[in-house]
Amino acid sequence: MTLSWAILVLAGLALVGGLSAHAAWRAVETQAARAGDPSASVRTGYEAEDHFPGAALLYADFPVVDPSREIAAPAAGVTGTTALPDLPIPANAAAFAATDMGVVAARPFSIAAASSLARSRAAECLTAAIYYEAATEPDAGQSAVAQVILNRVRHPAFPSTICGVVYQGSERAGCQFSFACDGAMARVPMRSAWTRAARAAAMALAGYVYAPVGLATHYHTYAVTPAWNRSLVMTGVVGAHFFHRWKGFWGTAAAFSQRYTGNEPVPGPHARTAPTPAPFDAKLYAALAPLPTPAPITNAAQVTPAYADSGSYVAPPPPIAGAKPKDNLPPASQILDKWKDSGKPLF
Numbered sequence: 259m260t261l262s263w264a265i266l267v268l269a270g271l272a273l274v275g276g277l278s279a280h281a282a283w284r285a286v287e288t289q290a291a292r293a294g295d296p297s298a299s300v301r302t303g304y305e306a307e308d309h310f311p312g313a314a315l316l317y318a319d320f321p322v323v324d325p326s327r328e329i330a331a332p333a334a335g336v337t338g339t340t341a342l343p344d345l346p347i348p349a350n351a352a353a354f355a356a357t358d359m360g361v362v363a364a365r366p367f368s369i370a371a372a373s374s375l376a377r378s379r380a381a382e383c384l385t386a387a388i389y390y391e392a393a394t395e396p397d398a399g400q401s402a403v404a405q406v407i408l409n410r411v412r413h414p415a416f417p418s419t420i421c422g423v424v425y426q427g428s429e430r431a432g433c434q435f436s437f438a439c440d441g442a443m444a445r446v447p448m449r450s451a452w453t454r455a456a457r458a459a460a461m462a463l464a465g466y467v468y469a470p471v472g473l474a475t476h477y478h479t480y481a482v483t484p485a486w487n488r489s490l491v492m493t494g495v496v497g498a499h500f501f502h503r504w505k506g507f508w509g510t511a512a513a514f515s516q517r518y519t520g521n522e523p524v525p526g527p528h529a530r531t532a533p534t535p536a537p538f539d540a541k542l543y544a545a546l547a548p549l550p551t552p553a554p555i556t557n558a559a560q561v562t563p564a565y566a567d568s569g570s571y572v573a574p575p576p577p578i579a580g581a582k583p584k585d586n587l588p589p590a591s592q593i594l595d596k597w598k599d600s601g602k603p604l605f
Contacts, residue, residue: 335479363469372520379522383421389455390437399497404462428527474501
């Protein structure tokens with residue numbers, strides 16, 4: 259009975275803490291709106307529902323980092339992000355953003371126009387991404403990951419092929435999906451899990467749409483918090499992943515206008531490119547050039563005659579008649595023969 263009461267008390271405290279955080283968040287948001295803060299925005303539709311999965315993240319104090327600076331996937335189970343395309347935004351983009359705030363299902367994907375070689379390459383790349391990113395996820399989780407990849411193919415911020423999206427950035431160790439750079443592909447896949455991932459890939463390529471994640475182009479697991487977490491809009495939670503889309507026009511259905519080219523590259527990480535050498539800087543080269551050898555401090559005229567020819571060869575004096583020539587050898591050793599080369603010290 260005591261244990262039950264303790265559990266009820268802890269649950270009550272957690273509820274009160276959640277309500278307090280909710281009230282604090284509302285107060286901050288209201289105050290910002292009253293102060294005319296341009297960064298404050300009123301959430302509508304799906305974003306206004308504080309009970310949606312993962313809404314507790316609104317109360318977490320995560321650092322806000324410019325998402326354009328985070329190119330590589332920061333950890334396993336996290337997609338990298340990239341800069342938004344430098345393309346003109348339609349004049350009615352604000353209207354699109356205002357009417358498309360909820361979870362909008364993507365259009366069915368089709369590769370029917372691609373060649374048989376391109377279709378097989380697309381299936382292999384999508385299967386690899388599903389396997390290495392979501393092998394332990396339920397079927398819904400694998401379909402959600404596949405949907406993110408297909409959404410990226412249609413977004414102008416990413417490559418227009420499936421293999422291009424999956425292995426984007428691998429040529430410079432800046433992978434969008436970490437498995438392409440962290441050595442995970444060196445492990446032999448489990449046959450049963452690979453077959454399951456291939457089934458999820460085939461469904462997605464055949465036109466199956468996983469609507470719950472909408473137009474998500476990013477995801478991350480519960481275990482990590484990438485820098486772009488607060489700069490995007492969460493569309494849902496499936497399995498162990500949180501799914502996100504971009505804010506504003508680039509997260510609306512109208513932005514997903516890129517056409518699938520079907521020119522699938524060879525599956526696998528790209529060949530590493532050599533770093534671009536820095537341009538020649540004449541000023542820097544002159545600054546790093548060795549200093550000239552300084553002139554000798556002592557003038558030759560100041561050297562005394564006794565030392566002027568100190569390095570010259572001096573011939574020995576002629577021998578004396580009848581005298582035993584001196585051999586200039588060292589004197590004979592005074593050590594007894596029994597101690598020679600013994601290695602033992604003498605005391």
